[in-house]
Amino acid sequence: MLKYFCCSCGESRTNQSFNKSTSHPWEAYNLKELLHATNNFHDENKLGEGGFGTVYWGRNNKGVEIAVKRLKSMTAKAEMEFAVEVEILGRVRHKNLLALRGFYAGGDERLIVYDYMPNHSLVSHLHGKLASEVKLDWNRRMSVAIGAAEGLLYLHSEVSPHIIHRDIKASNVLLDSDFNAKVADFGFAKLVPDGMTHVTTKVKGTLGYLAPEYAMWGKASNSCDVYSFGILLLELVTGRKPIEKLPGGIKRDIVHWVTPMIENGRWSNIIDPRLGGKYDPMQLRNAVVLAIRCTNGDSESRPTMMEVVEFLRGGMKDVRKKEVVVMKNGLDDHEDYEDDYDIGVSQTPDQQCAKSSYKLSR
Numbered sequence: 001m002l003k004y005f006c007c008s009c010g011e012s013r014t015n016q017s018f019n020k021s022t023s024h025p026w027e028a029y030n031l032k033e034l035l036h037a038t039n040n041f042h043d044e045n046k047l048g049e050g051g052f053g054t055v056y057w058g059r060n061n062k063g064v065e066i067a068v069k070r071l072k073s074m075t076a077k078a079e080m081e082f083a084v085e086v087e088i089l090g091r092v093r094h095k096n097l098l099a100l101r102g103f104y105a106g107g108d109e110r111l112i113v114y115d116y117m118p119n120h121s122l123v124s125h126l127h128g129k130l131a132s133e134v135k136l137d138w139n140r141r142m143s144v145a146i147g148a149a150e151g152l153l154y155l156h157s158e159v160s161p162h163i164i165h166r167d168i169k170a171s172n173v174l175l176d177s178d179f180n181a182k183v184a185d186f187g188f189a190k191l192v193p194d195g196m197t198h199v200t201t202k203v204k205g206t207l208g209y210l211a212p213e214y215a216m217w218g219k220a221s222n223s224c225d226v227y228s229f230g231i232l233l234l235e236l237v238t239g240r241k242p243i244e245k246l247p248g249g250i251k252r253d254i255v256h257w258v259t260p261m262i263e264n265g266r267w268s269n270i271i272d273p274r275l276g277g278k279y280d281p282m283q284l285r286n287a288v289v290l291a292i293r294c295t296n297g298d299s300e301s302r303p304t305m306m307e308v309v310e311f312l313r314g315g316m317k318d319v320r321k322k323e324v325v326v327m328k329n330g331l332d333d334h335e336d337y338e339d340d341y342d343i344g345v346s347q348t349p350d351q352q353c354a355k356s357s358y359k360l361s362r
């Protein structure tokens with residue numbers, strides 16, 4: 001991949017499609033245009049900074065808003081990162097994946113150009129600058145969950161070779177003007193040859209989201225993404241970070257925080273208090289139960305993304321029928337719902353709620 005990339009880029013290249021094998025061309029930008037678009041990578045244009053570079057807002061020659069990721073330095077690792085991102089983004093296209101508009105490669109500069117997402121990332125809404133505005137109401141959170149799950153399902157099942165994302169986290173789920181989820185950052189992605197269920201690889205990704213078998217043994221499979229998605233789902237409903245620091249430097253992960261509350265039926269303590277009690281209690285339960293299933297320590301026991309999508313879609317149907325209930329003090333914790341959930345995702349949420357004993361099979 002790296003070889004392909006290095007051979008196919010250069011200062012002198014003019015705009016053209018590199019991706020002739022597919023129906024969605026992307027452009028090779030020139031440096032002058034991107035310098036102009038971002039006001040010479042001015043600090044005021046900065047959207048954020050990640051492990052591999054800084055992202056800038058800009059407007060291209062056609063007047064379209066863009067986000068330009070400027071990779072930090074051209075180490076062999078960064079070069080690989082860039083090549084993987086360009087290669088992978090070039091071959092995927094889905095309503096819930098962040099589209100690549102183009103790139104520039106020349107000298108020491110490696111720039112990736114994306115569609116600009118005016119509502120930024122989930123991180124800014126859950127834990128960052130926009131958190132106090134609470135623009136992400138319950139319905140939006142659920143549709144973001146479904147959108148991100150559909151993007152992942154596409155990567156896992158609909159492209160060939162299949163793609164494991166490996167870095168699903170809140171900062172990599174961006175939001176367009178209608179708060180639709182766009183999964184971003186395929187720089188860590190891994191292509192899985194046909195017929196293989198997993199690949200053994202060096203561990204990359206972000207603490208708090210890593211499946212145990214991947215963190216410990218580098219065993220990357222679709223179910224690692226399912227695990228990370230489960231953490232993301234908990235983050236969405238609770239508004240809490242995947243790992244929090246307790247006094248004394250002890251760290252607690254979100255699954256350990258939520259588990260006793262589920263076991264004691266204290267559902268209303270789980271919901272993000274910033275929602276002011278406006279949520280659908282049944283959907284909350286279904287989402288939490290699904291997240292627990294996704295974060296099962298045993299990778300074989302986790303659902304597939306197909307099951308996750310079906311389950312989430314099933315839960316959403318309910319809310320279309322009825323408005324989200326305004327809960328005065330949240331749910332009476334034991335009212336109606338003392339029941340136990342079997343969290344087999346092959347069941348509909350209603351079937352699950354009819355069950356009378358709840359166990360977390362972790």
Ligand SMILES: Nc1ncnc2c1ncn2[C@@H]1O[C@H](COP(=O)(O)OP(=O)(O)OP(=O)(O)O)[C@@H](O)[C@H]1O
Nearest residue numbers: 047048049050051052055067114115116117121171
């Ligand atoms: N297309 C985009 N539109 C709007 N904002 C973006 C876009 N891409 C990235 N950002 C912003 O820039 C920030 C930095 O992104 P970046 O991917 O470099 O780092 P990260 O996701 O925080 O960490 P990592 O390097 O591990 O992926 C994101 O959190 C997001 O707020």
Ligand SMILES: [Mg+2]
Nearest residue numbers: 050171172185
């Ligand atoms: Mg990112």
